[in-house]
Amino acid sequence: MGRHQNAGARTGSVLRARLALLALLCSILVPLLVAGLRSVLWALVGIAGLALASVGVWWTLAHTGVLRVLGLVLSVLAPLTVLSLYSASGMLGPALLSLALWVLAVASARTAMAPPRAVAERAEAPHDPWIVMNPRSGGGKVERFGLVAKARAAGARVVLLDGHQDVVALARQAVAEGADLLAVAGGDGTQALVAEVAARHDVPFVVIPAGTRNHFALDLGLDRDDPAAALEALTDGLELRVDLGFAADRVFVNNASFGTYASVVADPAYRDAKLHTTLRSLPGLLTGEDAPGLRIRAGPTRVGALQALLVSNNPYLRAVDSARPGRRERLDSGQLGVLGVRVSNTAQAARLVRGARSGAVMRLRADEVVVDADTADIAVGIDGEHVVLPTPVVCRTAPGALRVHVPRHRPGKPLTGAPADWPRVARLARGRLFTHQHGPTPTEPDPGA
Known part of the structure; x- marks a missing residue:
């Protein structure tokens, strides 16, 4: 029975990998068939809109006064302008279809590469x-x-x-x-x-x-x-x-946050006025003298000048995921998830559209992470509770x-969301990959950033 179940699971993974590659190919072909080489120009327009929206969000969070108002306007107008241009040129439908196919491709790739789960x-x-x-x-x-x-x-x-x-x-x-x-x-x-x-x-x-x-x-x-x-x-x-x-020595079931978020939570006014307190505090925490400047060490990896850091009990699928915000694929991987942010100027904010390649967002997995700062102690948000710990802070996992x-009967469905590793998806689609390994090795950058 077990052998047949394994064979069935393997076949399902191969089919999902093939569906992922087909959907990915179609997401590229749709705009090419509609607009030809002009589709490259429209892709650049979309990327520019996202970059301008990122700059707008940065101005909104990191500044006050006129720049904050301009940032709010820019973060709204940039995507609306791109959508208007797409609509006027007849590209809105193909663009939405291409986006839907890309989402299908990524979802199928994740489920195809998902690791086997422990049996309860x-x-x-x-x-x-x-x-x-x-x-x-x-x-x-x-x-x-x-x-x-x-x-x-x-x-x-x-x-x-x-x-x-x-x-x-x-x-x-x-x-x-x-x-x-x-x-x-x-x-x-x-x-x-x-x-x-x-x-x-x-x-x-x-x-x-x-x-x-x-x-x-x-x-x-x-x-x-x-x-x-x-x-x-x-x-x-x-x-x-x-x-x-x-x-x-403090345990957490979800995460420990360092830097901007932990400092905002430490403000006594945060409990009663979360949004107001956050908008009032962030400019100083992101660009002022209060900016934390965190450093981490995870195995051979060394990263400094981080403004925000999240160390989680098992990695989150995404920092922001509209379908499953703040979700973890599993709770038994035996690894910590590490998400760091370093954005100090407008140019870095614009490069956020490049994801992990922007240099502004760092994702990795590790068994142990050492967090340090230029102060003797540091504010930490542990599962939403504010504490102060002496530096350096050693974060570890207890598998x-x-x-x-x-x-026995739970409504929640387990997630299947391993980051899409397209070379491995291609090998699986050809039937050449039958063993699933979960994510990158410890301290290796996570391709799903």
Whole structure:
């Protein structure tokens, strides 16, 4: 049976690789057939529009006053002008069709190259589960979904936080008293604190998405609109082994951010006025004396003068992905994802359209990353919580450290999004590549930037 399943999976990958190459070829042929060599000119017009929009966004974020207003106008008018030119010349339809074919090509290439996933095992039902709940998380989801009563009906001990308890101490005490499963109904910051205790004592962990965003729950495939559904993991669950990330001695389930974002989050006004605080703070953080100037070391790779850095527990597919914003393909790759940004002037902002080749965006994977700065300590956003750590900060991964129990039936679909490596896709399409390797080697630049 296993041999037939493997053969079927291999055949499906080959077919998807062939579809990817066909769609890629068609995305190039469509504008050539419609406009001939003039399609090259129209492509340059589109690239120029994107570059001008990037400059506009940079002016909006990095400056105040007249330049900020001009940047906002430019970031809107540049793409609208390109679309108007395409429409007036009859190229809008072919351009949209070409774009759709390119998206299909990339999606098919990613799924074709996706690595095999670990098989989840049936979880043994706990005898003494313990759940800590934050009644303030997510605007009161604990009360709104009746989580306390439902958890106690499932045989769990429930502790409600009042804002003054030490969550880590409570979790340790629960394990000392015989708890054989720990769970959290709250945000990702609280999830991370209890997850570390669960990993240290090799106790299963359950995520109940009662926070505002719950990115960890999203990547586990849980239903964030129905937190109570996660309680099914107590009686009919599967066990997954996932990684944990560490920044110094602080654990994170999603990411640790350094530089501009971490500094903005540190502002006390951020909680009540996020957009206003961000727009007020960014000019100084991007171009002023407050610009952080981060340096990182990951194996042989050395990069300096970064303004923003995100170290994630497993790599994100994209920093910005309209289809799956902030999503990770898997949580068990045994690697950290590293995303750095270095934009200090208008020319660098315009070059952002070149992606990884612009020199402004750096992506890589690593087992360990050392973050340094010119200050004795540095602000860090760990799963959205502001902390200050002494430099240098060593970020590392603990592969398979956490046993997570999830419901057998989850609405979330696992992502299949390995970066499109077109030479490997071509070899697979010819039937010459039958082993899937996930992404580049540690510290190798990620081609999916």
